[in-house]
Amino acid sequence: MKSTKNIKIPDNVEKILWVRPDSVGDAVLAASMFSSLKKRFKEAEIHVVCQAHLYDFYAACPHVTQTIGFDQQKLLDSPHYREELATLLGVQNYDLSLNSVYSPTFITDFLHSNNGAQIKIDYKTVVKSSPVNQLEIKHHGDFIKSLGCRVTEELSPLVWIPHHVEMFAEEFFRKNNLKTSTTIVLAAGVQFSPRLYDRYCEALESLCKEEDLTVILVGVERDRPVINNNLRNFTGKVVDLVGKTSILEMAAIIKKSRMLVGADSAAAHIACAVGTPNAIVLGGGHYRRFFPYSSLTYSAVLHLDCFGCDWVCKFDRPYCIQGVAPRTLEEAARGAFELSNKRIYFQESL
Structure with missing residues (x-):
């Protein structure tokens, strides 16, 4: 208490x-x-x-x-x-x-x-x-x-998107012939390297082919290496916005899209704020502290005994992230795409 x-x-x-x-x-x-x-x-x-x-x-x-x-x-x-x-x-x-x-x-x-x-x-x-x-x-x-403030409802993530920024996203979709129903966002960048994952596109390959999806890449320039690693062998349609948007412009793009896929990171919080379903690889460092809190989040989880380590990993690599199979994330992504009632997709073993 x-x-x-x-x-x-x-x-x-x-x-x-x-x-x-x-x-x-x-x-x-x-x-x-x-x-x-x-x-x-x-x-x-x-x-x-x-x-x-x-x-x-x-x-x-x-x-x-x-x-x-x-x-x-x-x-x-x-x-x-x-x-x-x-x-x-x-x-x-x-x-x-x-x-x-x-x-x-x-x-x-x-x-x-x-x-x-x-x-x-x-x-x-x-x-x-x-x-x-x-x-x-x-x-x-x-x-x-x-502080003595009245809180009449549960707090939730929030982004204020000005009208002109909303129009930026509208125009971007128009120029690139994109439709919300067939456009998803990939946010592979992270603030802390243990959360890096390079199999997002492998997890999305089948879904993108089946639904004829276009993937918008977002992030900052320092995310380029992990994004390039993810794109290897990916045959789907891609629009690259890495390093080309402000935070609010990225938020407007995410809001306009069908779904976001990525890390336990800022972009996923933004997706929750703007009402966009999101599928994330959820590791053990801060498990259940930052995610999941929203019904919009679909998590791929490899649950290990060492969860709660505060990202001070005792192994030579973070298995809770890198050990998540593309198939597990694919199931979470399909759940988000279809708005399934199941929101956590546990992987039983490495």
Whole structure:
């Protein structure tokens, strides 16, 4: 059972800093807290400090007044850069700093400690204990409720896609003669290398032939090696958008598509946010912390005794990912394609 500690926050808060320096998937999972936060502090400005590549993501939020982006590597490497950023935040005279990150890092702690806010609240300040194996999105719910915010329904992943970005996806589909019913997205990139998997296309080959599907490739340029490995011997139709879209444009493409296939990563969280079925290879590092939480997710799982390792793998390679057979993922992908009632596809052995 979780326990919380009530922190008295003045009702006349005028300016809030939301500290969220983590990655895209984390941002998508945390986004639905803003609505409850704004209802609690109706007159307050909400500023967000985030990594620079997430600037547009937060700028699209109707509840965010200002977004402050930073370069993560510079912050880690340069004392001068850290000093400049702390000064930039300090002159804003924030009344309240909120850090909802459940697993803080040096960067999270630095930004929360050095922003000059009168009141600083992090996750552990208000949530004293919570189940170790609780879903990440449940942690967000615990945090926002502990601030005295009313939450009328369960939190869910969220992306704000502006109209002009929706039109970008519409035009892209038109120019490439694509139809939602026969278009799927492949997102093979990951933030951490243990989750790399190079047999997505092998799993999709038969389905793509049977249904005459086109595969849109998404991701950033650093994903190119794993994407190229996946494309070897693949005979299906492909449209390459790797490195060619913003986060919001990728979200609009995913929303417009029939299904997403890929890793336990940001793109899958985005798919859940925009209502697109998704099939993922779900490993054991954070099993049942980040996925699955949505009825839109269909998971291919090779369950091993070492699940829950926090991606500190004791083997020479992550068998829970690389040992997933294409046939297992194919079953999950077909489940997502057909909206099956079965959502977890367990593989019994290597």
